[in-house]
Amino acid sequence: MRLVIAECSVTYAGRLNAFLPPAKRLIMIKADGGVLVHSDGGSYKPLNWMTPPNKLHVADPSESQRDEGIIELWTVQSQKVDDHLIISIYSIEHDSSHELGQDPGLIKDGVEADLQRLLSEQIHLLGTDYKLIRREYMTAIGPVDILAKNSTGETVAVELKRRGDIDGVEQLSRYVELLNRDPLLAPVHGVFAAQQIKPQARVLAEDRGFETLVLDYDAMRGVDDADSRLF
């Protein structure tokens, strides 16, 4: 990884055109060729960047560019698409390179996939005598998170979210409507399950005739851990 602090202006041309006026910024060049231009504020998104793979070419400025104070012209050309960055360097304050090696990567816990696995394993949270049909039940408009049968043998479609808002209820509505056209499955009931359900989403879900279910992730994980310890 190479870190350069430089007075620079940046032009991006590709899927859109963008321009950064001259200012002092960090230019990060990663080992895989990725280039990031960061200012000293904002969130994690760079002002400008180029996704690898790409090729960095350093050129001398033209006469007129030299007159404007440009000492180097960096061109970052994407190898995949017709995108490029042009970085005009006015001055370099810092320039260092570091060998970082391969990163072991991030281990995540508590995303929708975890919730889905836990609810599948603890399908009784939906109600007494519920049976799992399958997770990620495929339809023409996308996968239903969980398909189950209730105690009377009727089909139940579960839409699972970490944060339940209106979009999720709309999604569930589409699935339930589609599934209900299948005589082998109908009647299909909808369950909207989430760690947190926003009031507007709850109202809409109930209005559509869906059950709502608030999930306690920590408790579900606790049960999971307890189960694991039995083996």
Place this chain on the structure above:
Amino acid sequence: MRLVIAECSVTYAGRLNAFLPPAKRLIMIKADGGVLVHSDGGSYKPLNWMTPPNKLHVADPSESQRDEGIIELWTVQSQKVDDHLIISIYSIEHDSSHELGQDPGLIKDGVEADLQRLLSEQIHLLGTDYKLIRREYMTAIGPVDILAKNSTGETVAVELKRRGDIDGVEQLSRYVELLNRDPLLAPVHGVFAAQQIKPQARVLAEDRGFETLVLDYDAMRGVDDADSRLF
């Protein structure tokens, strides 16, 4: 901006839990308090980060942590939400600070607006004898991208996207439903137009009775350029 290259492990606890095993990484501390942890690969997203405002606290390791090789413990606590990063430092290879100042910011040159302008000018792409009523036709629930009349004088509402997926079809559905309540406009037909339409979005659009239209931006721009050259 402070740049630190260090052997470190990172724990995030907040909306989810995440852990980074020990490795050499870049830790970027921005002037506004934002903290980014980058590896030497991947795109612009850091492995871990903390959005400002937040507070960085440096502490000495405990006895047992010292035995593991940890020389410093950095805690980054969000001032807004109950999120924090804990960075365990094993060794520091590089540490430098730089005064960057305020950034003038990015100037973008949009694409979606162009697409709308081009389709308005080339309204025949919708079909023979179509007439433009207007762009950005305002309704109570937002602006309809393009409103037109077809060859038999019926109203057509166009939802325009760069990439057409299910959300866009839902948006069009809301508009068409609302517009159809207006006896002066009804019957209103829906057209879902995009540079690229995802299969599931196409299925949903056709199911809702909408026409789908794939737009060739380059061809449309080419026609536009040709038109421009006539003047």
Place this chain on the structure above:
DNA sequence: CGGTAGATCTCGCCC
């Protein structure tokens, strides 16, 4: 301030 829609989205999964 909250809600919505776009993004040079990124990232991960599954066919």
Place this chain on the structure above:
DNA sequence: GGGCGAGGTCTACCG
């Protein structure tokens, strides 16, 4: 490799 959905999404815009 393409398609699809989620994201600690981020970001701008609009009320």
